Each structure stands twice: as structure tokens, then as C-alpha cells.
Amino acid sequence: MNIAEIAKLAGVSRAAVSRYFNDGYISQQKREAIRKVVEETGYRPSVQAQTLRTKKTKMIGVIVPKVASASIGRIVEGVLSVLNESEYQALLAVTQNNPKRELEYLSAFHDKQVDGVILVATVLTSEHKRILKALSVPVVIVGQRLTGYCCVFHDDYHASYDLTKLFIEKGRKKLGYMSAIQQDKAVGAERYRGFRDAVRDMGYEELTDNFVIVSFSVASGYEKTKELLEKCGNPDGIICATDTMAAGCMQYLREHKIEVPKQILVAGQGDSEMARITDPPLTTVHYSYEKSGQIAVQMLMELLGQGEAALKEVKLGYHLVEFN
Amino acid sequence: MNIAEIAKLAGVSRAAVSRYFNDGYISQQKREAIRKVVEETGYRPSVQAQTLRTKKTKMIGVIVPKVASASIGRIVEGVLSVLNESEYQALLAVTQNNPKRELEYLSAFHDKQVDGVILVATVLTSEHKRILKALSVPVVIVGQRLTGYCCVFHDDYHASYDLTKLFIEKGRKKLGYMSAIQQDKAVGAERYRGFRDAVRDMGYEELTDNFVIVSFSVASGYEKTKELLEKCGNPDGIICATDTMAAGCMQYLREHKIEVPKQILVAGQGDSEMARITDPPLTTVHYSYEKSGQIAVQMLMELLGQGEAALKEVKLGYHLVEFN
DNA sequence: TTTAAAATTGAAATCCATTTCAGATTATAA
DNA sequence: TTATAATCTGAAATGGATTTCAATTTTAAA
Numbered sequence: 001m002n003i004a005e006i007a008k009l010a011g012v013s014r015a016a017v018s019r020y021f022n023d024g025y026i027s028q029q030k031r032e033a034i035r036k037v038v039e040e041t042g043y044r045p046s047v048q049a050q051t052l053r054t055k056k057t058k059m060i061g062v063i064v065p066k067v068a069s070a071s072i073g074r075i076v077e078g079v080l081s082v083l084n085e086s087e088y089q090a091l092l093a094v095t096q097n098n099p100k101r102e103l104e105y106l107s108a109f110h111d112k113q114v115d116g117v118i119l120v121a122t123v124l125t126s127e128h129k130r131i132l133k134a135l136s137v138p139v140v141i142v143g144q145r146l147t148g149y150c151c152v153f154h155d156d157y158h159a160s161y162d163l164t165k166l167f168i169e170k171g172r173k174k175l176g177y178m179s180a181i182q183q184d185k186a187v188g189a190e191r192y193r194g195f196r197d198a199v200r201d202m203g204y205e206e207l208t209d210n211f212v213i214v215s216f217s218v219a220s221g222y223e224k225t226k227e228l229l230e231k232c233g234n235p236d237g238i239i240c241a242t243d244t245m246a247a248g249c250m251q252y253l254r255e256h257k258i259e260v261p262k263q264i265l266v267a268g269q270g271d272s273e274m275a276r277i278t279d280p281p282l283t284t285v286h287y288s289y290e291k292s293g294q295i296a297v298q299m300l301m302e303l304l305g306q307g308e309a310a311l312k313e314v315k316l317g318y319h320l321v322e323f324n
Numbered sequence: 325m326n327i328a329e330i331a332k333l334a335g336v337s338r339a340a341v342s343r344y345f346n347d348g349y350i351s352q353q354k355r356e357a358i359r360k361v362v363e364e365t366g367y368r369p370s371v372q373a374q375t376l377r378t379k380k381t382k383m384i385g386v387i388v389p390k391v392a393s394a395s396i397g398r399i400v401e402g403v404l405s406v407l408n409e410s411e412y413q414a415l416l417a418v419t420q421n422n423p424k425r426e427l428e429y430l431s432a433f434h435d436k437q438v439d440g441v442i443l444v445a446t447v448l449t450s451e452h453k454r455i456l457k458a459l460s461v462p463v464v465i466v467g468q469r470l471t472g473y474c475c476v477f478h479d480d481y482h483a484s485y486d487l488t489k490l491f492i493e494k495g496r497k498k499l500g501y502m503s504a505i506q507q508d509k510a511v512g513a514e515r516y517r518g519f520r521d522a523v524r525d526m527g528y529e530e531l532t533d534n535f536v537i538v539s540f541s542v543a544s545g546y547e548k549t550k551e552l553l554e555k556c557g558n559p560d561g562i563i564c565a566t567d568t569m570a571a572g573c574m575q576y577l578r579e580h581k582i583e584v585p586k587q588i589l590v591a592g593q594g595d596s597e598m599a600r601i602t603d604p605p606l607t608t609v610h611y612s613y614e615k616s617g618q619i620a621v622q623m624l625m626e627l628l629g630q631g632e633a634a635l636k637e638v639k640l641g642y643h644l645v646e647f648n
Numbered sequence: 649t650t651t652a653a654a655a656t657t658g659a660a661a662t663c664c665a666t667t668t669c670a671g672a673t674t675a676t677a678a
Numbered sequence: 679t680t681a682t683a684a685t686c687t688g689a690a691a692t693g694g695a696t697t698t699c700a701a702t703t704t705t706a707a708a
Contacts, residue, residue, distance in 0.1 A: 002694055013658040018696055025656050047437055048381070049694030052372040052663050059415070067404070068397030077392045080418040084425070089437075091383070092416040094404040101408070113371060113413075218597050247601045254603055273542050277571045279578055279603040326664055337688040342666055349686050373664035376693050655704065662697080673686065678679100 221248025
């Protein structure tokens with residue numbers, strides 16, 4: 001069943017049938033004739049033929065470091081919920097935090113497989129920037145700020161700052177910090193900077209050896225807690241860059257009979273389900289991950305609609321989550 | 325840049341260029357001439373034109389109920405890790421547990437958008453079966469067993485059975501069960517059946533009112549725990565269909581000063597990170613979710629390679645995870 | 649009633665590759 | 679050396695839509 005057959009059955013030209021589906025000029029009678037034939041035959045235009053002709057695939061490439069992660073899962077959920085409502089579909093690529101893969105996909109999408117790209121980023125190297133520049137379709141970056149690109153990200157700095165301030169106001173004097181790699185500007189560098197600045201602004205001595213760097217897993221948080229405790233002497237508070245790390249940290253403290261929050265108060269960031277499950281629950285920060293995914297799609301849609309993309313950079317708010 | 329231009333530059337016919345890319349008959353000289361031009365121009369054949377001609381999209385439709393879920397996230401991770409290695413890409417559709425959406429996508433993929441479908445299923449209605457039958461591309465179902473279809477699923481029954489047996493062997497005599505909806509054959513019905521059969525086989529009275537049905541969230545597990553406690557009288561063990569529910573249950577018990585495991589021993593299923601984070605950690609069952617995703621792709625690849633699909637049904641093993 | 653503007657129409661060109669076909673070359677076996 | 683098989687080749691058909699163009703019909707304004 002193709003457009004020619006439908007045209008013949010309806011007694012019109014192929015162009016008319018095409019117009020029928022694309023709201024072109026077409027008289028009532030023909031419209032009705034075509035509608036009838038289409039209904040009877042169940043005809044649907046071939047997506048591939050349309051794509052070949054129009055150069056629009058109606059697909060968005062979504063690149064994520066991993067998918068089995070609370071925060072990223074929520075971003076993806078947000079992206080897809082909005083995409084659901086549109087005519088676009090999502091081509092998902094997982095890089096497994098392998099920069100080579102990330103670049104691969106970025107350029108795979110390059111040859112016009114997709115109409116646009118949403119890049120959920122952790123580390124952005126100069127290589128990334130090079131490829132992004134060469135990308136022929138619009139792109140929106142989620143989770144990181146990159147000057148010159150449309151991006152939606154979180155106020156990591158102030159969130160971490162406020163969290164730290166809260167700890168100090170609660171009387172915690174000696175804080176340790178569990179950080180992500182610094183190459184991750186948002187989750188690594190910014191959150192750590194927020195911590196340090198808060199400590200300094202609150203009048204405490206600015207230490208440079210009160211933190212450890214861990215990777216995004218419970219196990220890693222667990223493993224590095226010992227080192228952090230040693231580095232800090234006897235901290236009475238530990239702030240972590242993510243809930244996942246914090247959960248690992250809690251696990252270590254529990255096993256070593258260190259009382260939380262009595263001896264050490266622990267905070268994570270991300271407001272994941274994990275934060276509510278540890279005993280006691282983690283103090284944490286809520287970042288609007290779903291929302292960032294949703295907004296990313298909206299921005300991309302504006303870019304695709306060739307509107308002059310009013311939104312360029314969107315920084316989302318946050319709020320502290322405290323359990324008593 | 326299209327095939328015609330390349331052909332002209334290389335001084336050959338378009339057919340020759342096509343053969344160059346598709347390993348057809350072609351002489352060394354022409355091959356070399358084309359290689360050079362392709363290299364210089366950076367030409368890549370148009371995927372859409374190829375698709376139109378060959379009817380192969382090199383895309384797999386992946387339908388999941390949600391993505392921000394530990395178990396499903398792991399399945400998707402498995403699916404994508406294998407797909408990564410192939411020439412196929414994943415078109416992801418999230419149904420948000422909305423059956424209408426699920427059917428929508430299933431039939432959206434129907435018109436040849438994809439070469440095959442992987443359906444991560446929870447509830448399979450007769451409507452599903454109707455659409456599955458009408459599907460013109462091969463499909464593999466993950467997480468549920470459906471006779472007549474290629475599927476990969478877990479041994480939910482025996483896992484739940486063994487878990488229950490373990491509880492009884494440990495001296496727990498009065499067990500409560502937190503179940504998922506029974507329409508979900510695998511996670512709802514089978515796991516509950518395993519529980520009941522184990523209780524009976526171990527010589528205990530078969531009760532019919534020692535369980536509650538909850539949805540897949542921590543909050544729901546929390547809310548329904550009270551009811552379960554009331555229904556059971558004073559249980560000394562609670563087995564849950566998922567870790568998520570179990571985490572909610574733990575939260576309730578903690579808040580109500582019920583000691584775990586002293587008064588009540590709690591088990592989840594799924595071996596998620598959550599299970600290791602609660603205090604004490606949950607007894608749980610490890611299901612190979614990543615693996616099921618991987619195998620699903622392998623099965624689909626066999627179906628696509630028009631091999632006669634040796635694998636039809638795959639049931640994966642499990643093992644108990646106990647923390648001491 | 650004219651005239652200008654708006655709506656309607658279908659033929660044909662276009663998008664870009666793959667594949668069949670029939671013929672031409674080259675290699676191998678007899 | 680000849681017959682046969684194995685390679686190689688390009689013209690043309692094919693897949694299924696959209697869009698331009700020029701012509702025609704309707705409608706609205708003057």
C-alpha cells in the first residue's frame with residue numbers, strides 16, 4: 001500500500017494524498033474521498049520515504065552516561081515524558097562513562113540520524129567541544145553549563161553552599177567532604193567549591209586536605225570513608241556530592257559503630273529514594289532532575305521549530321531536605 | 325554529497341560505489357579509486373535512502389514501563405550494552421505503566437519503524453496479545469513468560485519459595501507477605517505463589533489473609549505495612565515482592581520502633597543497592613536483570629538473522645543474598 | 649461585471665541509495 | 679586451446695513519499 005495506490009483508489013493525484021496528510025490546499029470532496037480510502041485500507045505514509053524527502057527523522061538522540069542511576073534515570077524520565085507528548089521519538093545511547101563512546105555517538109548522530117541531540121553530560125573535554133561544534137543539528141546539554149550552548153543545569157554551587165552552611169549552623173565544626181572527580185564541573189567542582197566557600201564564609205579555617213574523591217557508587221563511598229575520616233581527624237559532619245556516595249559512607253559508619261548523627265552528621269545530594277532509606281535518613285538537597293529533562297526537550301523543540309531559541313541557559317533551583 | 329557525485333569523482337558507476345560499501349563484486353582498482361574519493365570527501369551513505377530501499381532500519385524498539393527503577397534500569401543497561409556492540413540502535417519508549425501507551429507504542433512500532441521489539445513487560449492483557457500477534461516484526465518479551473513468544477524471564481517462583489524456606493529454617497514462624505498486583509504474573513502472582521507453597525510445604529497452616537498488595541514504590545510499602553501487621557497479628561517475618569517495597573516497610577518498622585531483625589525479619593527481592601543500604605541490610609534475592617536484557621538482545625538478533633531462533637524461552641537462575 | 653487574489657490541481661522532479669539484469673572480462677579446468 | 683565458471687560492470691528500475699511549477703477554478707473586492 002503506497003501513496004500511488006491510495007491516489008488511484010480515491011481518484012486523485014498522489015500530490016493530493018500528500019496534501020491530505022500535510023494540510024495542504026485540498027477541496028472538501030477530495031479530502032472526503034481520500035479519508036474514506038485511507039480509513040478502509042488503514043494506509044499510513046511510509047516514515048522512511050518521508051524522511052528521505054524531508055530530511056526530518058522526528059527522532060531525538062539522547063546520550064547518557066548510564067541509565068541505572070537515580071539522578072540520570074529521573075532526567076531520562078523527564079525527557080521521555082515530554083517527548084511522549086510530541087511526535088518525536090528518542091534514540092537512546094548509553095556511554096557507560098566511556099568518553100570514546102560518547103564521542104562516537106555524538107558523531108554517529110552527526111550524520112543526520114536525528115533532528116536534535118540531548119546530551120546528559122558529566123565531563124566535557126575539549127574533544128567534546130570540537131565535536132559539538134561540528135554537529136549539524138541542535139543540541140541541548142543537561143547537567144552541565146557550557147558557554148555558547150543551550151544548556152539546563154542545577155545550582156550546584158549554592159545548593160552545596162547552603163547545605164554546608166546548615167551543617168555549621170547546626171553546630172558542626174569539623175567537616176569532611178566526599179567529592180566527585182573535579183573534571184565533572186557541576187557535580188565535582190561546583191559542589192566542592194560551594195562547600196569550601198561556605199566553610200570559609202562561616203569563619204572557619206580553609207583546609208585543603210579535608211576531602212576525598214570517590215566515584216559514583218555506594219561501594220566507592222564505602223571504601224573511601226576510612227580515608228576521609230583519617231584525613232579529617234575526627235569530623236563531626238560529612239557532606240557528600242551525591243546520595244549514593246553518602247549511602248556508602250553511612251554503611252561504613254554503621255559497620256564501625258560510629259553513631260549517626262550523634263558523632264557524625266551525614267548529608268548527600270540529589271534527594272533520591274536512597275536518602276530516605278538510610279537510618280537515619282540523609283540530609284540532602286533536592287535537584288529537579290525530571291524537570292531538567294523536561295526543559296531540555298522544550299528548549300530543543302524551540303530550536304527545532306526554528307524559533308530563535310529564547311532560552312539559552314537555564315539554571316534550576318533546589319531546596320534542602322532535612323529529616324528530623 | 326551523494327552516491328552519484330562520488331561515482332563521478334571516482335570515475336565509476338553508482339552501482340560500483342554501492343558495491344564498495346556492501347562488499348559486492350568490485351575490482352581492486354575501482355575499490356581503491358573509490359576508497360580514495362570517499363576518504364577525501366568524508367562521504368557516508370544516507371541512512372534514510374538505504375532504509376527506504378532495504379526496508380531495514382537497524383533500530384530496535386525498546387518498550388519499558390519506566391526507566392527510573394532499579395530493576396528496569398538494569399535491564400535497559402543490559403539491553404543497551406549488547407546493542408552497543410552491534411550496528412543496531414535503540415528507540416526507547418516509556419509507558420509509565422499506562423497500558424494504553426504500551427499498546428500505542430507497540431502498534432506505533434508496528435509500521436516498520438523498527439526491525440524488532442523488546443518488550444519489558446509487567447502486565448500482559450489479551451489486548452497485548454492481540455497486538456503482539458499483529459506485530460510484523462520479531463519481538464522478545466523480558467520479565468514475563470508468554471507461551472508462543474520468545475521470552476526471557478526469571479525463576480520468580482523458586483526464588484520466592486527458597487527465600488521463604490530460608491525464613492522458616494531460621495525459625496520464623498509467622499510470615500507476612502507484601503505482594504505486587506496479581507495481574508503481574510511474574511512479580512505479582514509467581515512470587516506470591518512461591519511464598520505460599522513454601523509455607524505450606526514446610527508444614528505451616530496455609531493462610532489466605534497474611535498478605536497485602538502494594539505498588540512499586542517505597543511510599544506504598546511504607547503505607548501498607550500497618551495493614552499487613554494488623555492482618556497478620558504479630559508476624560516475625562515479612563517477605564516482600566521487591567526491595568523497594570521492603571525499604572518502605574523497613575522505614576515504617578523503624579519509625580514504629582519495631583526491631584529488625586529481632587522482632588521481625590524483612591526480605592526484599594531484586595538485590596538492588598537499596599537492599600544493602602537499609603539498616604540492617606535486607607535479605608534479598610539476586611535476579612540477573614542485566615543478563616536478561618543482554619539475552620533478550622541476543623535472541624532478537626538471532627530472530628533478525630533469520631536463523632530459526634533456537635532460543636525460545638529462557639528462564640534465568642537466581643541466588644539468595646543474606647547479610648549477617 | 650471586472651479584476652485581482654486566493655484556493656485547488658496534477659505532472660514531474662526530487663530525495664539517495666540498492667539491486668536486477670544483461671553483457672563483458674578474466675580465471676580455471678579440461 | 680576451448681569451454682566453463684567466476685568476476686566485474688553500469689544502465690535502469692525501484693523504494694515511497696514531498697514539493698515545485700504552471701495552469702485552472704473559486705472567491706472576494708471594486
